[in-house]
Amino acid sequence: MASPLVARLAQLRSSARIAVEDERGQTTFAELMDRALRVRGALLAASAPRGAGERAEPASLEGERLLLLASPGAAWVAALLGTILAGGIALPLSPLYPPAELTWLAGDAGVRRVIVSDDLAALAAPLAQGRAVLRVEDLERAAPGPESALADLAEDDPALLLYTSGTTGKPKGALLTHRNLAVQAELLRAAWGFSEEDVLLHALPLHHMHGVCIALATSLLAGSATRMLPRFDAQRVAAEIARRSATVLMAVPTMYQRLFEHVDRGGAPGFAAGARALRLATSGSAALPVTLAERWRDLTGAIPLERFGMTEIGVGMSNPLDPGARRAGWVGAPLPTVEARITDDAGAAAGWAPGEERGQPGGAAVARGELWIRGPSVFKGYLGREDETRAAFQDGWFRTGDVAERSADGYFRLLGRTSVDILKSGGYKLSSLEIEETLRDHGAIAEVAVVGVPDEEWGERVVAVVVAAPGREAECATAPLRAWAKERLAPYKVPRDAIVVQALPRNAMGKVVKPELVKAIERGTLAGRSS
Numbered sequence: 089m090a091s092p093l094v095a096r097l098a099q100l101r102s103s104a105r106i107a108v109e110d111e112r113g114q115t116t117f118a119e120l121m122d123r124a125l126r127v128r129g130a131l132l133a134a135s136a137p138r139g140a141g142e143r144a145e146p147a148s149l150e151g152e153r154l155l156l157l158a159s160p161g162a163a164w165v166a167a168l169l170g171t172i173l174a175g176g177i178a179l180p181l182s183p184l185y186p187p188a189e190l191t192w193l194a195g196d197a198g199v200r201r202v203i204v205s206d207d208l209a210a211l212a213a214p215l216a217q218g219r220a221v222l223r224v225e226d227l228e229r230a231a232p233g234p235e236s237a238l239a240d241l242a243e244d245d246p247a248l249l250l251y252t253s254g255t256t257g258k259p260k261g262a263l264l265t266h267r268n269l270a271v272q273a274e275l276l277r278a279a280w281g282f283s284e285e286d287v288l289l290h291a292l293p294l295h296h297m298h299g300v301c302i303a304l305a306t307s308l309l310a311g312s313a314t315r316m317l318p319r320f321d322a323q324r325v326a327a328e329i330a331r332r333s334a335t336v337l338m339a340v341p342t343m344y345q346r347l348f349e350h351v352d353r354g355g356a357p358g359f360a361a362g363a364r365a366l367r368l369a370t371s372g373s374a375a376l377p378v379t380l381a382e383r384w385r386d387l388t389g390a391i392p393l394e395r396f397g398m399t400e401i402g403v404g405m406s407n408p409l410d411p412g413a414r415r416a417g418w419v420g421a422p423l424p425t426v427e428a429r430i431t432d433d434a435g436a437a438a439g440w441a442p443g444e445e446r447g448q449p450g451g452a453a454v455a456r457g458e459l460w461i462r463g464p465s466v467f468k469g470y471l472g473r474e475d476e477t478r479a480a481f482q483d484g485w486f487r488t489g490d491v492a493e494r495s496a497d498g499y500f501r502l503l504g505r506t507s508v509d510i511l512k513s514g515g516y517k518l519s520s521l522e523i524e525e526t527l528r529d530h531g532a533i534a535e536v537a538v539v540g541v542p543d544e545e546w547g548e549r550v551v552a553v554v555v556a557a558p559g560r561e562a563e564c565a566t567a568p569l570r571a572w573a574k575e576r577l578a579p580y581k582v583p584r585d586a587i588v589v590q591a592l593p594r595n596a597m598g599k600v601v602k603p604e605l606v607k608a609i610e611r612g613t614l615a616g617r618s619s
Contacts, residue, residue, distance in 0.1 A: 100311060107308065124169035126230045152176045155197070160294055181193060182578060194215050197261055244267060249471060260473055291321070296373075315334055342374075370393045405420050405421055429485065430458070513546045520550075524537065532556055536553065554569070566583075
């Protein structure tokens, strides 16, 4: 079947409504689509064969992965859409990544071309070896390609590649199709009441499911305007809310914490009134502490709308749009077209099963176990990792790796990960194994275990527990270790604390018992020191 994403974008092409507002001004949907089609035309033209007088442009990039490294704004959106409309797969990455991580991701994805904005050209330099580097500004000046070929794009064609951490220690690229993106955007438009009258305040990262799909794509495909900020800055976001420049805020718990800290320092007069004027405030990417939810309720009269999502599934379940029906600490019920089940260790349905009596709202939990999801918004698979893709599914269900419980009336609450090696900090899902692998390159570290410690601000605080090489304990203290790690890891992956110990707790098989480490850190009884 034809791509529903392309069909929806075609409907917006002639709209004179504002699509994106950024630091350079306002861009209408018609202008945005014109820029996207010019990017498409340039990419197709550059892919045309050049031998024996042959110069016909290909109809599609046929799934070529293109890395996108550009600053937030209309140019970023045009490059993303242009790549997808050309039949390519967009791989957006963060400018905060160190060169080594950018290079690894580009290599793993098999990237041959990099799209970059002028202000980030220096960051793309390490990627230039063996790859073409294309300026967004040049692509937008090209002639649009033939639009007839757009009809050839199909719903199952991959459109987006987002990297997510896994238990292998290295990130995995999740492939999302045209259908995945269109279905997800429509589900959230209906569930969260998006309309052409909305303005989304967007300060989320643009290499992440939350920022690209849940926020931007939902707003864009609903015909809403998106006010894109260069980055999250509590002072700037609080000021935007105070002056009522938007109707919707999407954030992660750490952002809410930073906003409250700014307000507590006396910043942003009018913030409370502006927050109350928001039509909707959502929280995701990590569990929202009840204390933060209740403080937002004290400020605005309603807790933020919390939901459950993953790179592989988008948003699978959500609290209701009605503020009075939301439950702090719960992620709500499955969205239409999404099926959810709680399973036991053998993969069988645990407790209540679909079709049985659900009981009364707010009833006690009737099932607890691993959460499985299926539906049309679930991803296509991991790029180049067929074994891991097969392992992630069972009988058509995606195994989320999250432990959850379901109430008698069908609401879900997340209890944690089935693997202690997957952490959620500041809205990001991180692999402790990946961080450990990097830290082991430090000459002063003999052994290391990275764990997530429950933290109200971060969701989980990333802590490195280190056995130092003889006489090199000082190099493993928090400050010097963080400085070293910042040169090799994205900022949100850098451990917040380092604790030096004599030995790591291990079981009979020699495996580090991480739950013991977490409990000892929480109790303050871990033998060692941090600084």
